[in-house]
Amino acid sequence: MINSFKIATLSLRIRIFLSMIVLILMASIILASISIFQFKNEAKEYHQERLERNENAIKQHINYILATTTYPLTSENLDLIFKDKIHELAHIHNVEINIYNLNGKLLKSSKESFSVDKVAPPIPKYILKLVRSSIEKRYVDIKTIDGKKNRSAFSQIKDDKFKPLGILNLPYVEDDGYYENELKNFLIRLGQVYSFMLIVAFALAYFLSSYITKSLKTISDKLRETNINQKNEKIVLEASSKEINLLINSYNGMVDELEKSASKLAQSEREEAWREMAKQVAHEIKNPLTPMRLTVQSFQRKFDPSDPDVKQKMNDYSETLIQQIDTMSAVASAFSNFASMPAQQNETLNVVEVVELAMDIFNEEYIECKSELPEIISIIDRTQLIRIITNLAKNAIQSIPEQQEYKSVVVRIRKENNNVLITVTDNGIGIQRTDTERIFEPKFTTKTSGMGLGLGIIKNIIENYKGTITFETKLGVGTTFTVSLPIINT
Numbered sequence: 024m025i026n027s028f029k030i031a032t033l034s035l036r037i038r039i040f041l042s043m044i045v046l047i048l049m050a051s052i053i054l055a056s057i058s059i060f061q062f063k064n065e066a067k068e069y070h071q072e073r074l075e076r077n078e079n080a081i082k083q084h085i086n087y088i089l090a091t092t093t094y095p096l097t098s099e100n101l102d103l104i105f106k107d108k109i110h111e112l113a114h115i116h117n118v119e120i121n122i123y124n125l126n127g128k129l130l131k132s133s134k135e136s137f138s139v140d141k142v143a144p145p146i147p148k149y150i151l152k153l154v155r156s157s158i159e160k161r162y163v164d165i166k167t168i169d170g171k172k173n174r175s176a177f178s179q180i181k182d183d184k185f186k187p188l189g190i191l192n193l194p195y196v197e198d199d200g201y202y203e204n205e206l207k208n209f210l211i212r213l214g215q216v217y218s219f220m221l222i223v224a225f226a227l228a229y230f231l232s233s234y235i236t237k238s239l240k241t242i243s244d245k246l247r248e249t250n251i252n253q254k255n256e257k258i259v260l261e262a263s264s265k266e267i268n269l270l271i272n273s274y275n276g277m278v279d280e281l282e283k284s285a286s287k288l289a290q291s292e293r294e295e296a297w298r299e300m301a302k303q304v305a306h307e308i309k310n311p312l313t314p315m316r317l318t319v320q321s322f323q324r325k326f327d328p329s330d331p332d333v334k335q336k337m338n339d340y341s342e343t344l345i346q347q348i349d350t351m352s353a354v355a356s357a358f359s360n361f362a363s364m365p366a367q368q369n370e371t372l373n374v375v376e377v378v379e380l381a382m383d384i385f386n387e388e389y390i391e392c393k394s395e396l397p398e399i400i401s402i403i404d405r406t407q408l409i410r411i412i413t414n415l416a417k418n419a420i421q422s423i424p425e426q427q428e429y430k431s432v433v434v435r436i437r438k439e440n441n442n443v444l445i446t447v448t449d450n451g452i453g454i455q456r457t458d459t460e461r462i463f464e465p466k467f468t469t470k471t472s473g474m475g476l477g478l479g480i481i482k483n484i485i486e487n488y489k490g491t492i493t494f495e496t497k498l499g500v501g502t503t504f505t506v507s508l509p510i511i512n513t
Contacts, residue, residue, distance in 0.1 A: 047224050051217045058209060070174065070197045074163070078176050078193055081116055085180060085191065088112075096182040101189045102130045109133050121192035122180070127151050130189065146190065150177055154190065172197040319344075369511075372405055373398040374443050375436050381412040382434060387420060394436040399443050402511040403488065411481045415447040415504050418478070422451030422502060431501075442490075442507050450501040459496065 088108050094100040105112075105122055113120050113133030122131040127146030153162040154177050161178040174195040179187045327333065375394045382392045412434070419432045431450045436443065454462060463482045485492050488508050496502040 044221070044224065047217060047221055051213065055210060055213060058213070062209075066197075070172075070195070071163075074174055074176055074193065074195045077116060077118055077195075078178060078191075081112060081118070081120065081193065082178070082180075082191065084112055084115070089180075089182060089188075096186075096188060098124050098188050101180070105131045119194050121194070123190040123192060125187055125189060127190070146177065146192070151190075154179065160187075368404050368406065369402045370405060371400060371402050372408075374401055374403070374408070374445075374508075375399055377405055377408050378412050378434065378436055378445065381409045382416060384413070385416060385420070387430075387432070389430040390416070390420075390432045390434070392434045392436075396436075396438055399436065399438050399510065400512070401443060401508070403508065407484045411484060411506060412445070412447075414478070414481050415506070419447050419449035419451065419502070419504075422449050422453075424452060427451075438510070439507075441510050443510055445506040445508075446503055447506075448501065448503040453498040453500060453502055454494075454496040455498070459494075462494070463492075 088104065089096060092104050094104050101122055101124065109120055109122065109131050110133055118133075120133040121129060123129055123146055127148070127150075129145065150162055150164055154160055159178075161176065164175045164177065166173050166175075174197065176191075176193045176195065178191050180189045180191050181187055330336070375396065375398055379392050379394075382390060416432065416434065423430045423432070427450075429450070431448075433446075433448045435446045435448070438444070463478050482492055485506060485508065488511075490506065490508040492504065492506050494502055494504045
């Protein structure tokens with residue numbers, strides 16, 4: 024679940040980054056497309072208006088020439104009227120001028136090297152038809168030649184009575200160099216602006232994603248710390264997102280339910296533990312009761328006051344009963360010790376000295392006690408520390424078979440960071456793999472006698488001090504128990 028939150032957070036950040044980039048790219052593409060379209064429209068309108076202005080100016084000049092000429096205003100005289108004037112017109116207006124008759128035959132041209140002859144191409148008939156049929160008696164033919172757009176305006180030349188005399192033709196080649204250069208410069212500036220915006224967007228997306236995912240990280244950290252075996256804290260946070268607030272409320276609700284479940288589970292486990300303990304105690308008590316009953320019954324049947332060995336038999340009978348009573352007493356004491364767990368009587372002491380004194384009660388020659396430091400001072404209950412050491416040492420001794428030639432039990436004490444580590448190592452038979460997970464259960468034992476409460480008791484003692492107990496074992500080689508207790512100072 025924690026990994027899912029990490030992946031979701033990373034995915035959210037990536038989506039925010041990508042969304043910002045996509046938005047900027049889409050905006051830049053749309054703006055660039057609109058700009059290109061606008062520049063092309065402006066260029067088109069510019070060329071169209073320029074051609075119209077030139078055409079109007081030339082026609083006004085032509086009307087002046089027609090009004091002042093001495094030649095009769097007829098179609099046949101157009102050649103004579105504009106014989107010299109056409110070059111003057113072309114030079115003044117800086118355009119190429121062609122004059123055709125009404126049938127489309129070229130009469131005069133401003134081209135210096137052009138001579139009017141019958142080979143010159145006439146105006147196409149469809150253009151003549153379009154000029155005559157239009158309201159303005161004008162038509163603009165548009166063609167693309169060698170990648171350039173060529174406009175050619177055709178309009179009628181009329182006399183003062185609006186009678187058609189001929190056709191004026193103004194060729195015009197569109198030069199988009201200026202607009203293309205402006206468009207290029209605009210796109211470069213646009214690219215620079217959007218590059219800067221992209222950098223800003225990256226920074227904004229980073230801070231925005233960090234702000235949004237901050238709540239998710241808080242939830243993720245809380246989930247990582249959540250455990251049914253501890254008191255879990257609720258998330259006190261008001262997120263900016265409605266969805267995250269719902270998630271926080273769900274988590275807090277889960278914590279409440281988890282506490283209820285943990286309480287029920289703990290109660291159930293305690294009840295189950297006591298039931299199992301009661302069964303074990305009953306079983307252990309029944310074990311000595313059976314031989315006691317048989318002994319009493321046998322004594323009833325065979326007792327003879329006149330028997331010369333009656334005294335010896337009475338002693339044997341008493342000894343048997345005493346042994347079984349002692350066994351029952353040991354069972355009761357062990358159960359009482361596990362159930363009561365007396366309160367800690369902490370005192371400042373040298374852990375090394377207490378461990379060494381605890382090991383002195385064992386007479387086995389193969390037991391060694393080693394310490395890296397002469398003293399490790401901590402506040403701890405002396406009796407409980409002794410109980411931990413003696414129980415582990417006793418288990419180590421009992422794990423070594425009687426017939427084994429070389430025996431070894433080594434107790435080591437050392438300081439690691441702010442903890443004292445006590446290891447008890449033996450070269451006994453080891454622990455079966457199937458038993459390793461049950462070794463600390465209160466009722467579990469690998470021995471043929473006893474209740475198996477020893478390791479359960481010392482585990483409770485160690486955990487009350489916020490310490491740990493672990494072990495490593497190998498069949499036929501031995502076992503090492505490691506106790507870690509925090510060093511408590513005033």
